[in-house]
Amino acid sequence: MDQRRQARVRLRQLPDQQRAAWLDIAEEEFRAFGLERASLNRILTRAALSKGQAYYYFADKGELYRAVIERAISELAGLINASPIQPESVADYWQQTATLFGHVTEVLKQNDRLAELGRGIYREAAAQAAIADLLDALHTQFERLIETGQQIGAIRSDLPLTLLTEMAFAAAREADRWFALNAQTLHPQDARAINHRVFSLFAAMLAPSDGGDASAQASKPYKE
Amino acid sequence: MDQRRQARVRLRQLPDQQRAAWLDIAEEEFRAFGLERASLNRILTRAALSKGQAYYYFADKGELYRAVIERAISELAGLINASPIQPESVADYWQQTATLFGHVTEVLKQNDRLAELGRGIYREAAAQAAIADLLDALHTQFERLIETGQQIGAIRSDLPLTLLTEMAFAAAREADRWFALNAQTLHPQDARAINHRVFSLFAAMLAPSDGGDASAQASKPYKE
């Protein structure tokens, strides 16, 4: 475990240019093949790195992947620069959330590189394991957003926060995947309409249940 | 491609007992490691199969995986023996659907083997590719269920069927994953309550939008 920290420190202390050059090449490979199917040897050859050099700066393949994703997340954060939303009403919550997601969607639509890298993460359990800490931070942010919605009454509180978050997140990823797959065959206006309806779907699934529909029942808040 | 068919035929013509013995061992490995991280060599050693033998009956590792999953699906189908639902009203649709899913949930809860095998499929893109045809059939069934709901007016028709299906399916998998992870720490009554509320969430996300909430708008049916 100390090996890991040492290697990370060494990488951080490297001249920016060199580190960037290495990560660029690694990123290209990971983007094309994901974590497991990417060839470390191929990366090293392309980057003109010896094995000894590589393992001096990266504890293993997963750490190299982590470095690539960490950089990508920084870049994305810079493009988005999201501040925590501060809704004053339920309508306001949905308004601000829609704006936030619209922003993210827009940025990723104009940045295939980051979008593809992001999708890759959720295609492999190993990738998620390799960047568990980064993922944790992201999911926490997502949870906080949901939590804020619960506090203001925009979001149902009768299900465990983690469950609600993960279901919504999974559905969001699938929607993203669908758009990535079908974007070309869609007219821009259709795409916009569908996007809007997908958002309404999220609002519907996350809204407090009013006990009015065929299968709902009175819902007490869920407590751990 | 002909190689593939030949090998499949040979496998089918094998004595049931022998084929079952092989698949049992392979299944154990796949269940523990998934497709990519499973070791074919390890399976062959454990099953006392030579390389030549193996590749005489399986075109490749993926085909062996496919054979395992195909058998598991047959077994599951036998345990569930679902007939297409025939709802007479919206309430009836949700009623029958709830019953169907309750049935599936119950079967999988009492059959960790099949449940884990199923989860493994969605953890690896390679696994999904290896059994693409089987998966197609399953997703088609799922789509038909949604489609029936649309026809009777229980399910929104303002989004492409595939998108709606995939989002719902993804959310369902995530819910399953959450339950698998948290089942032990949950009181049975809580589990039942949550299960019920999750179902209400699905009903809410799939129900036709009435244009009444904060972010929805009038929705025209989506046509390809």
Added chain:
DNA sequence: ACATATTTAGACCGGCGGTCTAAATATGTC
């Protein structure tokens, strides 16, 4: 008994991620 077709054994291949040792290079000290 013999020819033919099916089935099995396992050596072998290139490539993988990762380890290890020795050489090269930088750094500090007199």
Added chain:
DNA sequence: GACATATTTAGACCGCCGGTCTAAATATGT
């Protein structure tokens, strides 16, 4: 400049991987 020490680099090597291939063994038909 010389020398000792610490950092950095090179690349041979390891065990294992999925997959190929050839030759031997075995079954089948006549």
